[in-house]
């Protein structure tokens with residue numbers, strides 16, 4: 001085992017100013033290791049498996065049961081996760097129960113913690129801007145959620161910018177309040193952003209760094225105490241990030257970090273009773289949690305994300321390239337990935353589809369521009385394709401085959417980027433609609449065409465979808481944009497010639513609309529909506545009028 005146990009202990013450091021801290025890091029960093037990390041990315045292997053720990057009540061802990069993960073590229077057992085089982089959740093329950101509903105800080109309690117979090121964010125943003133650090137996280141992401149270097153780096157950069165956005169005084173500005181004059185002297189109502197106190201965050205495998213960091217920091221900024229559970233397949237990334245955050249001054253008792261299966265996590269949630277749980281993942285689990293937690297939940301669940309190409313054909317190469325990125329980058333495993341393309345008939349006479357095919361065929365396992373699918377097997381995806389191909393008039397546009405010459409283990413999927421054409425009239429039929437709009441979390445999309453007079457049929461298809469996350473309306477025709485935007489609901493919708501469905505940076509609100517449980521991620525509005533509630537304090541201090549008398553009963 002290459003990990004040095006001593007380095008797992010949290011080391012307390014003398015308080016430093018931001019400037020001395022930054023200088024000391026730059027000078028003391030050794031040539032090939034990082035001061036917070038407990039692993040070297042390339043060394044993680046079958047012969048030197050890495051270990052992922054839990055953090056509870058300020059201490060890193062193991063568990064009685066270790067779950068072994070296999071390398072998604074070659075099947076070697078390469079990471080051991082200390083998964084907490086149902087009998088070991090007590091310390092996590094106690095830890096969360098210690099946090100009162102009014103949180104670790106609020107505008108009337110420990111306001112200096114808003115500044116502390118501004119400071120932590122400044123330092124963490126600086127760390128992630130250092131080439132050695134961003135390269136470390138980019139490569140670590142690639143080991144567990146195989147995607148191209150550029151895609152993994154994008155995730156680190158979004159996280160870095162997000163942290164920079166909440167540096168300095170920006171955390172306290174999140175808790176800005178407002179006041180309205182009252183009815184008489186001494187009365188004023190003030191609206192405050194209040195924390196929930198004990199909260200839980202559950203995040204998926206596809207963005208091992210971006211989703212957990214943005215949600216975790218949002219929760220902390222607003223004064224909550226979170227327990228964080230990241231999908232065990234990728235939790236090694238966030239385990240290392242927790243160590244970076246501690247290095248940047250995050251108090252070790254502010255966050256608990258747990259590895260477990262879903263059943264154990266469910267038990268923890270039932271016993272610890274967090275005031276709010278943020279869940280990012282499948283609609284099936286989301287609906288179960290919404291019931292179990294009696295609605296105290298916010299969700300970023302599935303997305304069968306759509307793109308509509310309008311009648312104005314222009315910049316064909318660019319549009320084809322964006323379609324390729326949206327459908328197939330990260331092997332289609334983004335909640336924002338383009339799942340269906342509605343093409344106006346004017347695009348049919350262009351070479352858009354053949355361009356999309358050429359771009360899809362450039363993708364290769366060697367640089368992870370296509371790679372393993374972590375939640376579906378090859379057979380499951382090809383099976384789905386074959387069912388679609390039974391629909392009258394449907395046809396395979398490209399892909400549709402298993403990847404060859406690889407050592408991706410069979411528990412994971414490996415197919416070529418695939419597109420299936422389904423006629424619009426067939427797609428909307430009751431017996432086909434559910435099948436066609438099933439979200440395949442892999443490099444897979446449906447393509448269809450609509451005639452000039454069929455826009456209402458497209459809008460009907462969009463209306464029937466059950467999750468409304470991202471969308472793109474590719475057109476610079478303002479009347480067309482108006483019509484499609486005005487008749488749809490997706491939370492993050494890109495409109496215009498350069499519209500896309502994926503790649504939302506920290507400055508775009510990202511989240512579903514049309515669902516009161518819908519969460520957001522990234523922006524100040526998202527943080528305030530998800531991680532705080534409104535509290536109104538009405539000051540009414542008098543004085544009473546000079547000759548006030550008790551009035552008659554009413």
Ligand SMILES: N[C@@H](CCC=O)C(=O)O
Nearest residue numbers: 211334336502503504521
């Ligand atoms: N920024 C990512 C989504 C992150 C999810 O919460 C995207 O746009 O695909």
